[in-house]
Amino acid sequence: MSTYPIILSQTKFTHRDSVRYPIEERALQFGDGVYEVIRVYNGEYYLLTEHVDRLFRSAEAIKIKLSFTKEEISNQLVELLNRNNIKEDAKVYLQISRGTAPRDHVFPKEVPPNIYAYAQKQPRNLTNLENGVCVTTHKDIRWENCYIKSLNLLPNVLAKQEASEKGCYEAILHKNGLVTECSAANVYLVKDGKIYTHPATNNILYGCVRLRIEQFARDLNIPFIEEPFTIDDISTADELFLSSSTSEIMPIIHVDGEQIRDGKPQIITRQLQKAYEQDARITKNRIKQTM
Missing domain, CATH: 3.30.470.10 (Aminotransferase class 4, branched-chain amino acid transferase, N-terminal domain)
Incomplete structure (x- = not known):
């Protein structure tokens, strides 16, 4: 880089x-x-x-x-x-x-x-944005003030390193079975046309892209529900995606080796990606939006 x-x-x-x-x-x-x-x-x-x-x-x-x-x-x-x-x-x-x-x-x-x-x-990672990524799960051992974007990132580093060693893009963190976020991103589950994500409490970093996703969802008439989902909910998710400033809106297609639905990015994730590109005024190197 x-x-x-x-x-x-x-x-x-x-x-x-x-x-x-x-x-x-x-x-x-x-x-x-x-x-x-x-x-x-x-x-x-x-x-x-x-x-x-x-x-x-x-x-x-x-x-x-x-x-x-x-x-x-x-x-x-x-x-x-x-x-x-x-x-x-x-x-x-x-x-x-x-x-x-x-x-x-x-x-x-x-x-x-x-x-x-x-x-x-920082070129856009179009391959991952178009095809989706694999992630792993990891116990959330961070402190209780994750809303502060502080330099104390060792638990995040260890979680992401473990994910990397398993050939994964990210690590989904969880406390007592409840998903909080990823090591360096917010994470969302789609079920029955609704987006679920952990509430903006001290336990997560309230991402700037997450704020935009909430607005995109409103514009698209997609319910955006700030309610934690569980590790067990992931296996029955219709879609799963994460977001950050460098990852943008990234589809998740495998979790701990288990495929999400048909292993391809789905319609709501694609709609949000398109809204992101329009909002960021991206006019070249765009996602192909294949289904």
Whole structure:
């Protein structure tokens, strides 16, 4: 994955090779920070406002005081694309930590947050979007504040690594038999023409794409029900799909080796994918929408 040369570090733009962070950076030592991954299509951000809003919510939740406004950081992120002359599909990683200070669990005083952002090329994964993916299931062992997009991702990493070792795209997480989300995505079950997904509680990250899916469903007159489904419900699902900024709306066709229906993406997932492409103004490299 190719990283563009110019990054945002604090309030300045600089070459990625010139940036060095000190060993007492709290993101390194405590995972004391928050982040966002923002999708770019044809050189334009998708859902930038929603991502910046969530960034501020996450920072407030862990008591990081930001020294900039939403408008200021949004303008800098746009400038990041301009400085790198990005005209294609990409993604931007944005991270804010509590700052740099001698190691102590207690928050440091009068220390400014550290911020950086960089962009990478991110072509659409049309093969998976068209054909669907296989996933596995994994016990959800994360903390109880998953609504915060924090840097503490080790349980997510372990779950996704296990899925990868099994040849799967993702891991569906569950607590006491109830499905929460995936290691890096929200997840949805379709049954009898209705979409089911876990309520937006502290137990999941309320995805920006998920917010759009809810709107798409309303526009398509598809009931969108915030109600948890179980691991056992998956075997009788009509459709299953996941969503995130990098995965978009991804059909799931196998879970733990068991095929979902006929093993092909179904009509509601296809309708949502089409609505996503229209909303993101994707005019080339589109999903073929075969059934």
